[in-house]
Each structure stands twice: as structure tokens, then as C-alpha cells.
Amino acid sequence: AQKITQTQPGMFVQEKEAVTLDCTYDTSDPSYGLFWYKQPSSGEMIFLIYQGSYDQQNATEGRYSLNFQKARKSANLVISASQLGDSAMYFCAMREGPAGNMLTFGGGTRLMVKP
């Protein structure tokens, strides 16, 4: 079974609107971490946001927030007020266990922001 599933291969969003990118995960480890990365067409991987399995509150970082629903094993990324520069591939990833950064990545979602 896939450990990280991103079911949206591609999405369009209108500039200035909010968008949610889906991510579901599968693990039996009680301690884990969930990450979101952005990969523009230039290729670099840019860290966006992190959520630990024991964190009580949803993580937020600027226009990014992580909608963490532990019982559903989902960790959706919400981008508010989309900008043209948000057009990129977005990857969800998981670390199992309390330490280390051996991440398992999902297949990614390509987000395209329309002017």
C-alpha cells in the first residue's frame, strides 16, 4: 500500500483564491511527521510546512496551513490568496518514527494558478 497518496495529479486555481491540496498517509507508527514541499519548474525543492503527529494545533506558515485530521490520516495543504508564483509541483511527505529525516514522498500535485 502507498504510504503517501496525493490523489490530484493537477489542479487549477484562480489567482487570489484559496486552494486545498490533498494528502493521505498510512502508518502504524504513533510518532511521525508530515511535510509539504514545493518544486517550481526550476527544480529546487522548497520546504513549506511541517506537522508532527503529536502537535495539537494545525501548523501555519504565512499563506500556508496544514489541515491535519489524524483520525482520517489526512494532511491537506491549504494555500490562501493564491499567487501566480504558486504555480508548481507540490509534494507531501512523511517521516515515520520520532527522529531522522528519511522521508517517503507522494506522487505530487501540479498546481496551476490562473490570472
Add this chain to the structure above:
Amino acid sequence: DSGVTQTPKHLITATGQRVTLRCSPRSGDLSVYWYQQSLDQGLQFLIQYYNGEERAKGNILERFSAQQFPDLHSELNLSSLELGDSALYFCASSVPWGGANVLTFGAGSRLTVL
């Protein structure tokens, strides 16, 4: 700027050849992680070094090897190259973020095997 430096940025070579990719982690960071991003396998963890010692191994082929030197830079050696080894190879370091450690990636080395 992630602070992780990778060279070369692009590399084109032929099947059967050997190449070396180089990574300098963030200043003071003892850990180096290598990841591969290919069209068919997606992004996958290859190997981690910590202060010169191999710490964890992922889906790294036997034709590939890595090492971390006393100055903490790391090299990923890819030998007997095949067409399927064409990929973007990332090196990463851990950085603190809100009480956790997260990975910050270098710009990557894009390998094309012809």
C-alpha cells in the same frame, strides 16, 4: 538559499560510465541525506550519513555508493550507469523548524544518461 551546495548542476554522460556528485551541507550540519527524483520512481530516499558514518540506507542500488568526508562534504558515486539512472539527485540537510528538524534541499544535480 538553503545553504546546501551541490555540484555539478547538470551532467550528461553515456551508459556504462561512472560519475560523482558532490554535496556540501549547511554550515555545521553533521547530516547529509541523498534523494533521487526520477520519472518512474518519483522522489525516493537513497542514503544518510552523519558525521562520516552511514546512518540509514534506503532504495540505493549496489552500483551506487556514497561517503562523507571529515570536512562533512559528501559524494555520491554512480557507476555502470544505465538509461534509467537519469534523474535529479538531491542532497539535503536538517534544519530546526518550530521544535522539529526538517529537510532543506540543495538545488540538485540533474544527470542525463545517453
